[in-house]
Amino acid sequence: MDEIQPVDWAVVDEEGRLVLPPEVARAHGLQPGARLRLESTPGGLRLHNPAVHLSKVYVEVTNRCNLNCRTCIRRSWDEPLGRMRAATFSALVDDLARLPEPPLLFFGGMGEPLAHPRIATMVAEARGRGLRVELITNGTLLTAQRSRALLDAGLNRLWLSIDGATPQSYADVRLGAALPRVLQNLAAFRQMRRPGHRAQPEIGIAFVAMRRNIRDLPAVIALGKRLGAVHFMVSNVLPYTPEMQAERLYARSLRSITYLPSGWLPDLSLPKWDLDE
Known part of the structure; x- marks a missing residue:
């Protein structure tokens, strides 16, 4: 309970x-x-x-990814691909665990965390040292085996990136991925979780907002709720390419005042937008 x-x-x-x-x-x-x-x-x-x-530490264990999304920074640079060594990660976790109050460790970045072969072991190592752990994934590599490994490792929250509510709008952004497969993977993950009023790990949906997909946002939220998501994080697109520059929904809004979050679930985190767009 x-x-x-x-x-x-x-x-x-x-x-x-x-x-x-x-x-x-x-x-x-x-x-x-x-x-x-x-x-x-x-x-x-x-x-x-x-x-x-220090409340949150973002850790990129690999910059490899199996997709070619329109929004990705890798469309604007050509860097060597690799992954973090076990010794490097262990040293980082050791340092974080020594802090008076260890921060949240968030697996994410320019690569797909599930592309690292030791990702579940890393989650377990961080959890064993008292850190809360979250991970964001595109969901294509969230197989039953990986799902079970993440659950056994003690993952606190899984974020799934979904930038479209239909197979067509999703594939328009997430090049190389199929929405039905991703949703099936998340549904299977949900079924494996420990049941309860606040089932663990919690599920969150991450949505990158831009002109081409903003009308899908209500449907994405409804879709996520049906799949057990209780957290929704909407972020603005970062324009790494001229194409994405034209997709921005913000220009003036970043200069306006802040707003207060609510403590109720489900929660929805929204960025600044120009409301007349």
């Missing part, structure tokens, strides 16, 4: 100072003398982590 997370409370002492619970301070890497930026909002008060707080 899933554990219910306790509610944390801050207290204003007799001198009017806001006092955080020690476990909350540790979780956010707050040392004595730390300075936090305060932001007053209509709904309350927001504390921003200090810039020195």
Whole structure:
């Protein structure tokens, strides 16, 4: 049965100072003398982590990939392909585990993490040292064998990249992939998970928004929910090529104010957009 997370409370002492619970301070890497930026909002008060707080580490264990997506940076450079050595990864995990509060380790980058033959072993190693681990994949290599290995390794969250809701719109971006196969792989992964109100690992859908696919977003969210996704991350396309420059949905919006996230599930993370596009 899933554990219910306790509610944390801050207290204003007799001198009017806001006092955080020690476990909350540790979780956010707050040392004595730390300075936090305060932001007053209509709904309350927001504390921003200090810039020195390491909350997430992105690890690219390989820059190899089996696809040729329109949005990928590899369309603009030609670099040697390779993968991270086991000793390098172990040294990184050792360093992260020594921190007062180990950060989240996120497998992703320019390559496909599942293309590394030791990816499940790496997940297990990081989990064994007390790190939370997430991984993003295009889903084409998410075979039953790899799914079982990731589950046994203790993966906390799996992100699946889906940039279209139909086989045609998906293949228009994810060149070399077929949407039905990817969805079948995710469905099989979901069935293997440990059941519960908050089944583990959690499933998330990542969507790169651009002019050619933005109308598919509602259908992608509906598709993800049917497959058990509780997290949705929408990001803007980074224009590595002239073709992608014309696909941007943002130009002015990055200069506008920020917004506050919600703690409810499912959650949807949206980037800045020009609403008249």
